[in-house]
Every structure is written in structure tokens, then in C-alpha cells.
Amino acid sequence: MPAALDAVRVLDLSDDRAIYAGKLLGDLGADVLRLEPAEGDPLRARGPMRSGESLWHAFFASSRTHARADDDAAAIHTLAPQAHILLDCGRLSAAAITADELLEANPALVIVDVSSFGPDGPWANWQAPALVAEALGGVAATSGDADTPPLKLFGDQYAFVGGVYAAIGALSGFHHARETGQGQVVRLALHEALVSVLEHVLMWAWYDKLLPFADNSKGPFLPRQGSLHWTRAYQVMQARGGSIMLTIAPDLQKQLAWLVEDDAHADLLDPVYAEPEQRLLLIERSMDVLRRWAAEQEVEPFFHEAQRRHHPYGWVMPIPEVAANPQLEARGWWMDYPVGGGAVRGPGLPYQFAETPGGITGDPSRPQLCSAEQIIDEIGWGG
Amino acid sequence: MPRPLDGIRVLDFTHVLAGPFCTRVLGDLGADVVKIGTDSRDAGGGGPESPYYAMWNRNKRLLQLNLSRPEARRIARSLADQADIIIDNFSVGVLDRWGLDWDSVAQTNPGLISIAMSGMGASGPWASYVTYAPTVHALAGLTYLTGVPGRSDIGIGFSYNDHMAGLHAAAALLAALAARRRTGRGQRIDMSQFEVGVGFSGPALLDWFANGAAAEPLGNDPPWRIAAPHQIYPCRGDDRWIAIAVETDEQWRALRRLLGEPAWARSVQFDTAAGRWNARAELDGQLAGWTARQDDYELMERCQRAGVPAGVVQNGADLTQRDPQLRHSNYFFDFSSAHPLLGPMQGERLPMHFSETPVERYERPEVYGESNAAVLRDWLQMPEREISEGTAGGVIQ
Numbered sequence: 065m066p067a068a069l070d071a072v073r074v075l076d077l078s079d080d081r082a083i084y085a086g087k088l089l090g091d092l093g094a095d096v097l098r099l100e101p102a103e104g105d106p107l108r109a110r111g112p113m114r115s116g117e118s119l120w121h122a123f124f125a126s127s128r129t130h131a132r133a134d135d136d137a138a139a140i141h142t143l144a145p146q147a148h149i150l151l152d153c154g155r156l157s158a159a160a161i162t163a164d165e166l167l168e169a170n171p172a173l174v175i176v177d178v179s180s181f182g183p184d185g186p187w188a189n190w191q192a193p194a195l196v197a198e199a200l201g202g203v204a205a206t207s208g209d210a211d212t213p214p215l216k217l218f219g220d221q222y223a224f225v226g227g228v229y230a231a232i233g234a235l236s237g238f239h240h241a242r243e244t245g246q247g248q249v250v251r252l253a254l255h256e257a258l259v260s261v262l263e264h265v266l267m268w269a270w271y272d273k274l275l276p277f278a279d280n281s282k283g284p285f286l287p288r289q290g291s292l293h294w295t296r297a298y299q300v301m302q303a304r305g306g307s308i309m310l311t312i313a314p315d316l317q318k319q320l321a322w323l324v325e326d327d328a329h330a331d332l333l334d335p336v337y338a339e340p341e342q343r344l345l346l347i348e349r350s351m352d353v354l355r356r357w358a359a360e361q362e363v364e365p366f367f368h369e370a371q372r373r374h375h376p377y378g379w380v381m382p383i384p385e386v387a388a389n390p391q392l393e394a395r396g397w398w399m400d401y402p403v404g405g406g407a408v409r410g411p412g413l414p415y416q417f418a419e420t421p422g423g424i425t426g427d428p429s430r431p432q433l434c435s436a437e438q439i440i441d442e443i444g445w446g447g
Numbered sequence: 448m449p450r451p452l453d454g455i456r457v458l459d460f461t462h463v464l465a466g467p468f469c470t471r472v473l474g475d476l477g478a479d480v481v482k483i484g485t486d487s488r489d490a491g492g493g494g495p496e497s498p499y500y501a502m503w504n505r506n507k508r509l510l511q512l513n514l515s516r517p518e519a520r521r522i523a524r525s526l527a528d529q530a531d532i533i534i535d536n537f538s539v540g541v542l543d544r545w546g547l548d549w550d551s552v553a554q555t556n557p558g559l560i561s562i563a564m565s566g567m568g569a570s571g572p573w574a575s576y577v578t579y580a581p582t583v584h585a586l587a588g589l590t591y592l593t594g595v596p597g598r599s600d601i602g603i604g605f606s607y608n609d610h611m612a613g614l615h616a617a618a619a620l621l622a623a624l625a626a627r628r629r630t631g632r633g634q635r636i637d638m639s640q641f642e643v644g645v646g647f648s649g650p651a652l653l654d655w656f657a658n659g660a661a662a663e664p665l666g667n668d669p670p671w672r673i674a675a676p677h678q679i680y681p682c683r684g685d686d687r688w689i690a691i692a693v694e695t696d697e698q699w700r701a702l703r704r705l706l707g708e709p710a711w712a713r714s715v716q717f718d719t720a721a722g723r724w725n726a727r728a729e730l731d732g733q734l735a736g737w738t739a740r741q742d743d744y745e746l747m748e749r750c751q752r753a754g755v756p757a758g759v760v761q762n763g764a765d766l767t768q769r770d771p772q773l774r775h776s777n778y779f780f781d782f783s784s785a786h787p788l789l790g791p792m793q794g795e796r797l798p799m800h801f802s803e804t805p806v807e808r809y810e811r812p813e814v815y816g817e818s819n820a821a822v823l824r825d826w827l828q829m830p831e832r833e834i835s836e837g838t839a840g841g842v843i844q
Binding site for chain 1: 449451452454464472476498499501502549562566567568570571572573574575576577578579580581582583584585586587588589590591592593594595598599600601602603604605606607609610611612614615616617618619621622623624625626628629630632634635636637638639640641642643645646647648649650651652653654655656657658660661662663664665666667669670671672677678679680681685686688689690691692694751754756757758759760761762763764765766767768770771772773775776778789792793795796797798799800801802803804
């Protein structure tokens with residue numbers, strides 16, 4: 065059964081800021097050609113490694129054909145007219161190729177140009193690796209605890225954010241191109257993309273006067289506070305044998321009924337907490353009661369019992385336990401990634417298409433240096 | 448000017464953040480998004496009177512139906528016949544009970560694409576488990592890994608997975624539209640927000656399966672490689688910080704010049720990446736002593752001009768009031784009309800700039816029933832008399 069993006073051709077010139085877009089498109093069936101620089105893809109050196117092969121690269125550069133051209137500009141000029149989508153992070157300008165040239169040769173082409181800050185502005189030429197991007201983008205200020213520095217997220221999350229937005233830009237541009245024949249350039253600044261996924265942060269800055277519990281003594285922002293949610297109604301707590309994220313949302317009364325059933329409700333039935341103006345006090349006291357209650361529970365049965373009662377608790381799992389998760393196993397979620405002639409288990413797709421299923425494909429082996437003509441003959445994009 | 452998704456109709460049953468963020472993106476891109484409001488489904492994300500709701504529900508038309516009434520469910524079913532996309536992020540089975548599942552609707556609308564953004568997906572032993580973003584962060588390893596060594600109780604300080612699930616859903620829907628153009632048929636998509644979250648540990652999971660290596664929280668060290676100095680350092684002022692990420696010897700030499708070539712920095716152990724990494728505690732301590740005397744924005748400018756990657760740890764006030772790059776790109780804007788309940792509103796643009804189909808139209812979030820009549824006229828050609836009767840009878844609210 066053909067996948068959703070069967071026969072959609074993508075020329076991938078991206079670096080780490082948009083490499084995930086190629087994976088998303090390739091996993092859904094697009095014919096993605098990753099054109100490596102003549103000296104090879106520097107992302108093949110990024111750990112973790114197995115037997116000299118990058119597992120980082122195996123994951124992010126999966127579901128693609130890999131090629132390496134002896135003349136980057138000639139290869140781009142040869143391949144772009146045959147592509148529907150081109151993913152770029154500065155290779156075009158490095159090769160002295162303009163988007164206008166490519167669109168003249170292929171008017172329906174969608175060029176997705178991902179940069180750290182956009183093509184102009186005071187920071188346009190600044191360097192922003194993950195740590196810097198997440199600091200400037202508001203991610204770090206919002207993560208960490210009062211007694212730690214601000215924290216970046218684990219594992220190059222900026223690459224996921226840039227990549228998924230780039231995929232949306234590519235596919236919405238492709239939709240328009242299929243409807244009208246008109247291609248275009250879609251520009252994406254990773255800085256803006258990161259700011260767009262900060263949940264409460266912009267709300268806090270703009271509408272703090274409308275948030276009854278906002279303490280803005282330091283300004284219209286919420287200082288980092290560990291796992292305590294901005295509503296103060298979710299927090300990671302210690303149970304026996306592990307940590308668990310507990311919350312009184314979405315139904316405090318139902319949570320209270322469970323506490324009463326367990327005779328662990330302390331003073332929460334006191335009428336003082338029923339007053340509307342004591343809402344914050346009720347939340348904070350409830351979380352305090354939950355913390356003491358959780359400390360007496362075995363984490364695994366506690367988690368499952370909470371979920372049986374439809375409380376959205378979350379057991380804090382390290383990687384080995386995530387890898388052994390029965391839900392993922394039952395859904396047949398894991399897939400094999402080709403690595404160095406073998407295969408390594410890894411994440412599957414987060415969506416199951418009923419009619420056009422996708423999957424992990426491609427061979428990430430290091431490609432030989434070829435001419436543009438050889439590449440286009442080999443991948444079948446000619447004509 | 449046309450927008451990329453002009454002409455696409457989306458029937459939106461989402462609530463809280465993940466689903467509404469997906470449909471916000473589709474609406475920004477030009478789709479006609481009709482959000483179905485119901486009295487019983489506002490829990491968790493607030494209603495139109497809430498700033499949180501308002502953040503995720505611009506560029507949508509709001510139709511308020513009393514879905515406990517069969518007449519309202521018939522209206523919803525008629526709307527489904529006109530939709531290209533139906534989306535929900537309920538627990539599994541809610542749309543089925545309303546007769547709005549793909550199998551039912553596709554009998555009369557075979558081009559329909561439906562996506563169910565449930566927490567765990569439609570199958571498996573945890574299919575009925577309920578999640579918010581902090582739940583997914585915990586179960587997916589993101590809470591465990593985002594912290595400092597020895598602590599697994601910090602995690603991500605905002606609902607990252609909700610946004611990312613919404614964006615992945617948007618990508619999936621756009622792919623399904625491409626497939627429909629080829630096949631002429633729609634389809635059902637079963638999406639798991641949990642699986643979205645687990646995917647974010649992709650390289651760490653491959654490392655576990657390939658090498659048996661279990662990733663641990665690293666603070667601000669880069670995983671799987673050495674780089675130093677690579678931390679977030681204090682600056683002058685109350686809770687002010689700067690990220691400095693030296694990844695090459697050249698960047699280190701540039702930073703050393705900024706430091707004024709002090710004796711401690713000229714130590715040969717710092718000449719190589721391995722040497723700096725092995726002595727990073729001393730290096731970070733010395734550097735923090737220097738940065739603590741500096742203004743964060745001034746230091747960032749000096750570092751970047753010298754070729755040293757550095758960035759201020761910007762909070763919400765910095766982003767909205769100070770960030771010159773966001774100001775340059777006009778990233779923030781004021782909605783042209785005030786919200787009837789919340790007053791003047793601001794927003795941030797979709798972070799994509801289309802050269803031929805610019806996404807420049809931002810309608811403020813609507814309030815209960817604001818587009819009832821317009822939607823019923825546009826999608827169903829419903830006569831005014833029927834709309835009035837439905838409203839008077841409490842079917843349309």
C-alpha cells in the first residue's frame with residue numbers, strides 16, 4: 065500500500081536545524097534525497113555511536129537516500145528541477161545559488177529555508193547551537209529549579225521544533241503548489257519557532273493582570289520552579305520505588321473522594337477551602353496532602369490505580385523503562401533503523417494512517433562521491 | 448492574497464492545548480476552522496473567557512452546540528459531511544458516541560480525513576489512560592532526563608509535548624491531504640501523544656537498544672560529546688544568566704581574548720577540547736566569576752561579535768519587551784479588534800514566512816456562539832428561521 069507522500073520528491077540540504085523535517089516526510093513515504101557535502105555529512109560524527117556509526121544520524125537522517133556530489137552547485141542545479149520540496153539551511157547561499165534561479169527552472173518547487181534567526185535583523189548572523197538557541201528562545205528560563213541554573217532540554221529538542229515546523233511549511237506549500245502550480249520560498253526562523261512552543265510564557269507576559277494567582281513581583285514572568293506547573297496543580301512527587309507526577313486536575317472533587325476513601329484527606333474537607341477566594345490555598349494544600357500521601361505508595365500500582373480512576377498521573381520513567389513500556393510494545397510501535405549493515409530498534413511513527421501507513425526506510429550507508437548525472441540516474445529522478 | 452490552505456474546512460472538537468494548537472496552525476495557514484463548543488467540554492482548558500483558551504483559539508469560528516440534544520448531533524453530522532478534516536483530542540471513543548467517527552461519516556463523505564489525538568492511541572493496554580503534557584513528559588523519559596545529575600524531579604517547565612503533538616498532527620493532516628489528492632479518498636489517523644513524546648528521546652533510545660547505555664540527566668552539558676565551557680552562567684542582576692557554548696578551539700581562544708587572557712585561562716590544559724572537558728569544573732567556576740560581573744545583553748553582544756556562541760537566558764518579559772530580533776521581524780502583533788471579555792489582545796505570528804501565500808491574517812479568538820449563524824449559513828446553507836428556532840430551543844447556544 066503506498067504511503068501518504070508516495071512519489072513526493074524532497075531534496076534535503078538541511079543541517080541539524082531541519083534534518084527532522086526530512087525524517088517526517090520520508091517516514092510518510094516521500095522520496096527524500098539527502099545530498100551530503102563533498103566532504104561528507106558532519107552529522108555522521110554526532111553521538112551516540114555504535115561501531116563508528118552515528119546513532120544520532122541513523123535516527124534523524126532515516127527514511128532517505130544519501131548521496132554525495134563532487135560538485136555541490138551542479139548537483140543542486142540538476143536535482144532541484146526534479147524535486148517538489150527542497151529543505152535548506154544555508155547550503156544554497158554557500159553554493160551561490162538563489163531561490164529565484166531554482167524557481168525559474170521549477171516554478172512549482174517549495175523551498176523551505178530554515179535559519180537560526182531569519183535572513184535579516186540584528187542577530188541574523190549570530191551562532192545559536194542548542195544551548196544558546198534554547199536560552200534566547202525562552203526554553204531555558206522556564207526549565208530548571210530555584211536552586212539550579214536555567215536548563216536546556218535533553219537531546220537537541222530545538223532540532224525537533226525546527227523540523228516539525230519545516231515539515232508543515234513544506235507540506236502546506238506543496239498543497240498550494242498542487243492546487244495552483246505555484247511554488248514559493250517558506251522561511252522559518254528557529255528562534256521564533258522555539259518561542260511559539262512555550263505554553264504559558266507569553267500568556268503570563270501579556271495577561272498577567274487576568275491571572276488571579278500570578279505573582280509578578282519580579283516582572284511579568286514566572287521564575288523557574290522545577291516540576292511545579294504554572295497552575296501549581298501538577299508536580300513530580302516521591303513515591304516508594306520512584307517518582308510520579310501527580311495532579312489534582314481536571315477534577316479536584318474526584319481526587320478528594322479518593323483521598324477520603326484512603327482516609328488521607330487531612331483537613332481538606334474544612335469549609336474554609338470551599339470559599340471561592342481560597343481557591344489558591346485549596347490547590348496548594350491539596351498538593352501538600354498529595355505529597356504526603358504519595359510518599360506512602362508503591363509507585364507502579366499507584367500509577368495504574370490512578371489511571372484506572374482516570375487521574376492523569378505520570379510515572380517518571382528513565383530510558384530503560386520507556387524502552388520496556390507495554391503500551392508501545394502492544395501497539396507494535398518500535399521499528400528497526402538500519403545502522404552499519406545491521407538494524408537497531410528505535411521509535412516508530414506517532415501516528416497510524418489507516419490507508420497509507422508509513423515506516424522507517426532507507427540505507428544510511430556513507431555514499432560514494434558521484435557526479436550529478438550519476439546521482440540522478442541512480443535515484444530515478446531523471447525526466 | 449491567497450493562503451496555503453484556502454478552501455480547506457476543518458471541524459474542530461479539540462480542547463485544552465494540543466488539539467487547539469494544531470487547529471490554530473491550520474487556521475493561520477488559511478483553513479476555515481469551525482470549533483464546536485459544548486458546555487461540557489470546556490473543562491481543563493477554560494472557555495473563551497480564559498486567557499489560556501484565547502492563546503490557542505485564534506483564526507477559528509466558534510459554533511456552540513448542545514450535543515446532549517439529538518438535533519445538535521444531527522447538525523454536527525451535517526457539518527461533518529462538509530468537512531475535509533475532523534479533529535479531536537478526547538479520550539478514545541467520544542466522537543464514536545456522537546456518530547462522528549470516520550467509519551460513519553465516510554459513508555457520505557469518503558474524502559474525510561479524521562485524526563484522533565488521544566493520549567495513548569486507540570489500542571493497547573493503556574488506551575484508556577488519560578494524559579496532560581506533564582503526564583506524557585513523565586512517561587516518555589523527558590522529565591527524567593531534563594534535570595541536573597542526581598535529580599529526576601525537574602523536567603520541562605512548560606507543556607512542550609502539547610505543542611509538539613499539535614504540530615505533528617498538523618503535519619500528519621497535511622500528508623493525508625496530499626494522499627487524498629492522489630487517491631481521492633480520505634482516511635482515519637490514530638495519533639498517540641505519548642508516542643510523540645517518546646520519539647523525542649530517539650537517539651537515547653537507539654543508544655539503549657544498541658549499546659545498553661541508559662541516558663542520564665546532564666544539566667547543560669551536551670549529550671554524547673565533549674564541549675567546554677558549555678554552561679549557563681550567572682550575570683549581574685537578579686536571576687540573570689547567559690548561555691555560552693564553546694564547541695571549537697577557535698571559539699575558546701576568542702573567549703580567552705574577551706576575558707583579557709588571564710593566567711588561569713592560558714593554562715595548557717585548556718588548549719584542547721579534551722583538556723577543557725576534563726577540567727570543566729575549574730573552568731566553569733572561573734568563567735562564572737567573570738560573567739557574574741557582566742551585564743547579560745552586553746556580554747552576549749561582545750561574545751557573538753567575537754565569534755563565541757552566547758545567548759541571554761530570556762524570560763517572557765525579555766522576549767516580549769526587549770528581544771530586538773523578534774521586534775525586527777514583527778513577531779508580536781496586536782489583534783485589530785478587542786476581545787469582548789478580555790479586552791485588547793496580543794499574539795505571536797506563525798513562525799513561517801511564505802513568499803507567495805503570506806500568512807498575515809489573525810482574527811481574535813471568538814466568544815460563545817459568535818459565529819453560530821455564519822457557520823450554519825456558510826457550511827449548511829441553513830435558513831435563518833431554522834437557526835432562530837435552534838437557538839430558541841437551546842440546540843444552538
